[in-house]
Every structure is written in structure tokens, then in C-alpha cells.
Amino acid sequence: MSLTSKLQRLGNKTLNSRFKKLSLMFHTVFCDLSLRIVFQDEIAAWNPDIVHAHDGIALPLAAKVAQKCDAKLVFDSHELETHRNPPLPWLRKMQVIHLEKTYLPKADIVVTVGHKIAEYLEKTYRIRRPLVLYNSPRKTPLPIPERLKTHDRTDLRDELMVPPNAFLIVHTGNVTFNRGIEQSVIGLSKAAEDPQFRKAYKGGIHFAMVGNTVPAVVKRIEALHLKYGEAISLHFVPPIAPNQIIDYIKTADASISPGIPLVLSYEFGMPNKLFEAILAGLPIVAADLVEKKKLVAEYGLGMSYQADDTDRLAEAFLEVSLNYEIYERGANRQAELNELFSWEAQEQKLIEAYSAL
Amino acid sequence: MTAALMRPLGRSGARWVMLVAMLQKVENKRVAMVVPNICNLDYRVVKEAEALAASGYDVRVYCIWKPGIKLPVREELNGVTYIRREWNLVGLIKHKLLGAPFPSDTVRLKNRYREEDP
Numbered sequence: 001m002s003l004t005s006k007l008q009r010l011g012n013k014t015l016n017s018r019f020k021k022l023s024l025m026f027h028t029v030f031c032d033l034s035l036r037i038v039f040q041d042e043i044a045a046w047n048p049d050i051v052h053a054h055d056g057i058a059l060p061l062a063a064k065v066a067q068k069c070d071a072k073l074v075f076d077s078h079e080l081e082t083h084r085n086p087p088l089p090w091l092r093k094m095q096v097i098h099l100e101k102t103y104l105p106k107a108d109i110v111v112t113v114g115h116k117i118a119e120y121l122e123k124t125y126r127i128r129r130p131l132v133l134y135n136s137p138r139k140t141p142l143p144i145p146e147r148l149k150t151h152d153r154t155d156l157r158d159e160l161m162v163p164p165n166a167f168l169i170v171h172t173g174n175v176t177f178n179r180g181i182e183q184s185v186i187g188l189s190k191a192a193e194d195p196q197f198r199k200a201y202k203g204g205i206h207f208a209m210v211g212n213t214v215p216a217v218v219k220r221i222e223a224l225h226l227k228y229g230e231a232i233s234l235h236f237v238p239p240i241a242p243n244q245i246i247d248y249i250k251t252a253d254a255s256i257s258p259g260i261p262l263v264l265s266y267e268f269g270m271p272n273k274l275f276e277a278i279l280a281g282l283p284i285v286a287a288d289l290v291e292k293k294k295l296v297a298e299y300g301l302g303m304s305y306q307a308d309d310t311d312r313l314a315e316a317f318l319e320v321s322l323n324y325e326i327y328e329r330g331a332n333r334q335a336e337l338n339e340l341f342s343w344e345a346q347e348q349k350l351i352e353a354y355s356a357l
Numbered sequence: 358m359t360a361a362l363m364r365p366l367g368r369s370g371a372r373w374v375m376l377v378a379m380l381q382k383v384e385n386k387r388v389a390m391v392v393p394n395i396c397n398l399d400y401r402v403v404k405e406a407e408a409l410a411a412s413g414y415d416v417r418v419y420c421i422w423k424p425g426i427k428l429p430v431r432e433e434l435n436g437v438t439y440i441r442r443e444w445n446l447v448g449l450i451k452h453k454l455l456g457a458p459f460p461s462d463t464v465r466l467k468n469r470y471r472e473e474d475p
Contacts, residue, residue, distance in 0.1 A: 038461050048389035058391040242400045347408035
């Protein structure tokens with residue numbers, strides 16, 4: 001490499017890192033200012049009575065519009081913003097904390113996805129207990145636009161041609177980094193070797209992952225699959241329309257909800273896949289994350305395992321698959337759970353809170 | 358003034374008028390949701406907006422438009438209006454400093470959407 005190109009590279013590197021650091025310092029300010037230029041006047045001209053912000057970036061804009069129009073402010077925290085994955089660099093984290101500290105007490109309603117996150121927000125920012133709306137799917141789906149529809153896909157087992165004597169376990173959601181899918185593949189491969197399981201399910205384990213995939217993670221999963229002797233069958237299934245998911249996965253035998261307590265937001269998380277499995281009537285094998293574990297145990301939905309231990313995962317899976325009658329839910333029990341956890345129950349809470357504004 | 362207007366209706370009549378006014382207020386209440394993404398598959402936002410629209414609120418979701426997403430600038434679905442605007446920092450700086458067209462100008466966005474739409 002010539003000296004000039006070396007110098008050029010060095011210059012680029014330092015400039016890049018300097019610029020990145022500088023841009024981090026002003027990240028929130030930039031986002032806020034530019035969002036306000038784009039939206040503020042237009043929203044204020046409509047003169048809303050309630051402004052509802054989703055995600056922290058939209059919060060200052062919503063607060064400003066609410067102040068201008070003398071409207072009520074609602075904030076929906078989809079996750080724990082300060083402890084999200086990938087972890088925020090400290091400069092950005094400070095800004096997010098500052099932003100939440102300033103605007104959360106001003107909000108008339110704060111909504112979030114789980115009780116643990118609600119507790120955290122309540123204690124940290126000394127606000128009223130946020131309203132908890134689980135990320136659950138609808139019992140009776142509403143129409144969706146044509147572009148999102150997935151036609152001719154109604155049955156997962158049928159689509160993958162999994163024989164009835166095989167155990168089909170499903171994971172819904174994107175196949176991406178730090179979701180614990182790699183651990184699931186190892187754990188399930190270990191469970192497939194169990195002689196009792198082999199006797200009960202001659203078709204073996206079929207692991208279906210429904211959702212978008214990240215190629216690097218798929219490669220890693222396939223490498224692990226090879227390393228553990230291809231004991232299970234893997235299926236990467238393209239995503240399904242959100243209003244069809246429950247009917248689609250109903251023909252699976254169980255659902256897996258792995259997770260790694262990498263950041264606080266994941267540790268407290270109550271993922272969609274959990275509620276999709278509840279409404280589809282599937283027994284659940286779940287990682288023992290704080291709130292998820294409690295819910296699974298309280299309602300007898302399945303088995304939890306220690307999140308970082310693949311042997312425990314295999315044990316939990318064998319417990320569910322070999323004593324399947326215990327975890328299978330009857331029609332009455334399922335109806336009760338549907339009443340409790342469907343989106344219809346969640347939206348009732350939201351509408352009550354709104355009408356009290 | 359209101360008391361004077363309501364007097365001929367009697368006490369129960371006044372209550373009735375107030376109830377109607379309250380119901381009308383819920384129906385006319387406007388909810389502006391702000392989402393910093395394209396809101397195509399953000400199902401939580403969609404579910405909340407649809408729930409509010411079904412119970413009588415007038416709901417608009419303000420979200421982001423990007424070149425290439427092939428999504429309309431304005432669409433209506435299950436009683437919710439989605440309004441997409443381009444959030445482009447470079448475009449905004451160009452607009453401020455060099456007098457380039459405003460990135461979220463509706464006419465421009467509609468033209469670009471039409472170009473993209475096959």
C-alpha cells in the first residue's frame with residue numbers, strides 16, 4: 001500500500017470516528033429538529049385533542065404539538081428504550097434518559113408492553129403506573145391491505161409436509177441476532193437423541209422458524225445444525241400476514257419462545273410470539289426471563305428452562321413432548337385464555353384510559 | 358347562557374342534551390399518532406389505531422415515507438388515515454441552505470410514488 005493511500009485511510013478513519021462521536025452527541029437533537037420540521041405544522045394545523053407518540057424519538061415532537069394545541073399527551077413505550085438491543089452507546093443513552101426524564105412526567109397516559117417495564121418506568125421517572133397492553137394478536141382479525149396478504153397459506157404442517165408422527169415445534173418472529181435461536185437448535189438436537197422421544201415420535205423433531213431471516217444468523221444456525229449431527233429438521237418459513245398467524249401455526253405441536261437476557265429490555269420482554277402461541281393453543285417451551293417465566297408458570301402454559309443452558313432446554317422440551325396430554329389445553333380453558341390475553345381484552349383497557357382523559 | 362337555553366327542556370332534558378354533547382365530543386375527538394417508521398407492519402400501532410377508530414375517535418397516523426417503499430402517501434384502512442411524509446435530513450438541509458424543494462412536499466411525494474408504482 002502506498003504511503004498516500006495509507007494516509008488517506010488514516011484520515012478517513014479519524015474523521016469517521018470523530019464524526020460518528022459528534023453525530024452521537026447531537027443524535028436526539030437532530031432527530032427531534034428534523035421530525036419537527038416535517039410534522040409539527042401539519043399536525044398542529046389539524047388541531048388534535050390527543051397526541052399519541054410511539055417510540056422515544058417521536059416523544060418531544062408529540063409533546064410540543066400537544067402543548068401548542070392544548071391537547072393530551074399519550075406515550076407508548078414499545079420496549080425499554082434505555083436498555084435496548086443493540087445496547088446504546090453511552091452518549092446516546094444519556095440523551096434518551098434525559099428525554100424520558102423530561103417528557104414522561106408530562107404525559108397523561110404512558111402505555112407499555114409488560115408489568116416489569118411498567119414498574120421500571122414508574123420507579124425511575126416517578127410517574128404514575130403505566131398502562132400495560134400486551135402485544136397479543138386479535139381473536140377476530142380485521143382486513144389488511146392487499147400488499148400484506150399471503151394467499152394460499154393456511155396450514156404450517158401441510159405446507160412443510162411434516163408427517164403426523166413427527167413433532168413440529170414453531171418459532172414465530174424474525175430470525176436475527178441475540179434471539180437465542182442458536183441455543184434452541186442445539187437444545188432440540190440434544191432432545192432428539194433421547195431414546196424415549198424417538199420411540200414416541202418416529203418422525204423426529206421439525207423446527208419451523210416463521211419470519212424474516214438474517215443471512216449471517218441462518219448460516220450460523222445451519223453450521224450448528226451440521227455440528228450437532230443433523231438430528232432435527234430445520235425449516236425457514238417466509239413471514240405470514242399478521243392477521244393469519246394464529247390459524248397458520250395452529251397445526252404445530254408446540255411453540256418455542258427462546259430469549260437471552262442480554263439487555264434489560266430483553267430480560268423484561270413479553271414477546272409477540274408468546275401470545276401468538278397462547279391464542280393458537282400451543283404448549284410453550286420458554287426461556288426463564290423474569291416476566292415470561294411467571295406467566296408460563298401461573299397459567300400452566302408449558303415449561304421454562306434456564307435461558308443459557310441447552311441441556312435444560314432439552315429437558316423442558318422432553319417434558320412437554322412426552323407428557324403432551326398434560327400441556328394440551330381443552331376448549332374451555334382455551335376460551336378463558338383467549339378472553340384474558342387477546343388484543344380485544346387489551347384494547348378495552350386502552351379505550352377506558354382514553355375515555356378518562 | 359346555557360342554563361337559559363336548557364330551561365324549556367326541564368331537568369332530564371338538560372341531562373339528555375349533555376349526554377348527546379359528550380357523545381359527540383368522543384366522536385369528534387381527534388387523535389394524532391406519531392410513528393417514526395413507515396408503519397407497514399408495525400402491528401401494535403395499527404391495532405391501537407384501529408381500536409380507537411372503532412370506538413368513535415377520528416384517528417390519523419403520521420408516519421414516514423421513503424423512496425422505494427412503494428407505499429401510498431395517504432391511505433385509509435379500517436377507519437384510520439395513514440399520512441406518510443418523507444423524513445430526510447440531507448433533503449431538509451438542502452432545502453434550508455440551497456432552496457431545494459421541501460422533501461415532504463405532498464405533490465412531489467405523490468409524483469414520486471406514482472413513478473414507483475408499477
